[in-house]
Amino acid sequence: MDAVGTSSTAGAKYECLIFDMDDTLYPMSSGLNLACRKNIQEFMLRHLQIEESEVPKMCGELYREYGTTMAGLKAFGYEFDNDEFHAYVHGRLPYDVLKPDLLLRNLLLSMPQRKIIFTNADKAHAAQVLHRLGLEDCFEGIICFETLNPHIERVGSMAAPDNTLPAGDGNGISSKSKILCKPSVEAIEAAIQIANVDPSTTIFFDDSARNIASGKEAGLQTVIVWHAAKID
Numbered sequence: 001m002d003a004v005g006t007s008s009t010a011g012a013k014y015e016c017l018i019f020d021m022d023d024t025l026y027p028m029s030s031g032l033n034l035a036c037r038k039n040i041q042e043f044m045l046r047h048l049q050i051e052e053s054e055v056p057k058m059c060g061e062l063y064r065e066y067g068t069t070m071a072g073l074k075a076f077g078y079e080f081d082n083d084e085f086h087a088y089v090h091g092r093l094p095y096d097v098l099k100p101d102l103l104l105r106n107l108l109l110s111m112p113q114r115k116i117i118f119t120n121a122d123k124a125h126a127a128q129v130l131h132r133l134g135l136e137d138c139f140e141g142i143i144c145f146e147t148l149n150p151h152i153e154r155v156g157s158m159a160a161p162d163n164t165l166p167a168g169d170g171n172g173i174s175s176k177s178k179i180l181c182k183p184s185v186e187a188i189e190a191a192i193q194i195a196n197v198d199p200s201t202t203i204f205f206d207d208s209a210r211n212i213a214s215g216k217e218a219g220l221q222t223v224i225v226w227h228a229a230k231i232d
Contacts, residue, residue, distance in 0.1 A: 014221070016114040016197045019139075020182075020206035021129055022121065025104065027227035028207075030097050039089045040069050047088070048078050067187075068120050071179035083122075086145070090125035100134030108138040117142040118191050118204075120181040143191045148180040183210040188218040 019025065023033055041059050044050045050058065062072025070085055108115060115138060119126050122145045130136040180187045188211075192199050199219035206212050207225045215222045 014113055014201050014203050016116065016195065016202040017111065018116050018118050018143075018191070018195065018197075018202060018204045018220070020208070020211065020225070021117050021119040021126060023207045023227075024205060024225045025129070025133060025135065026098055026101070029227070032093055032095075032097065035093050036089060039092055043085060043088045044069075044073070047080060047084075048073070066179075067181040067183050068179070071181050074179050082145075082149075086122040086124065090122065090128075093125075095128055095132050098129065098132035100132075102134065105134055105138060108135065114195075114197070115139045116195050117144070118182070118188075119144050121145060123147075141195075143194055145179075145181070147194060148187055148190055182206075183208065183214045185214045185217050188214050188220070192218060192220070 022036075026032075037059065041055045044055045044059060045052055059069050062069045062076075066072035066075055070082075070089075073080075117126060117130070117139050119142070123142060126142050126144050127136070130139070130142075180190060182188065188204075192202070195202075200221070202220055203223055204212070204215040204220040205223045205225050206215065209224060212222045212224050
């Protein structure tokens, strides 16, 4: 993980580090992103009976407009079980491509700040990724799909890697009428409240420029993450 572009001044004191997970803790070159997109498109075709010729374009447009294709499908009125969607999309991923990252693990463990995962994915996917990377004990907790969307789980509870760590004040933030997710500023403000952090002393790491922009708008210090290409 290579990080550039912090929006804060050097020497500032930070109390918490919030990390995106997919394509941030591991590179997009792993192929998981592509496999995930393929599974989403298959779900749209087989379970929602969307015209095959329309699926790729619609998948991309919904992702760009709503933050996740799932959020866009819900906004357009498609009805499906969220757990079944996640099981289809993430449960069939080739997680064996992810290997323990001892360098990243040692780096994270050397940092004294609180460390939290903030992902749009579901908690089962987050737990699987962190386990495969050997990072499950490097983070205090996980803010994920279930955390931000109270129709699945009470908002205000931050899931630990073992899904037991409580945090926040339990006040509902989201509306049942939509899925709350990055890059909405509302989602990031909710994550700040759930994690109980001061955004001015918190650094947010993400590979998405639009997520970083929303993080800045919410008052977080930000770092955009990129992965250098491997040269054989």
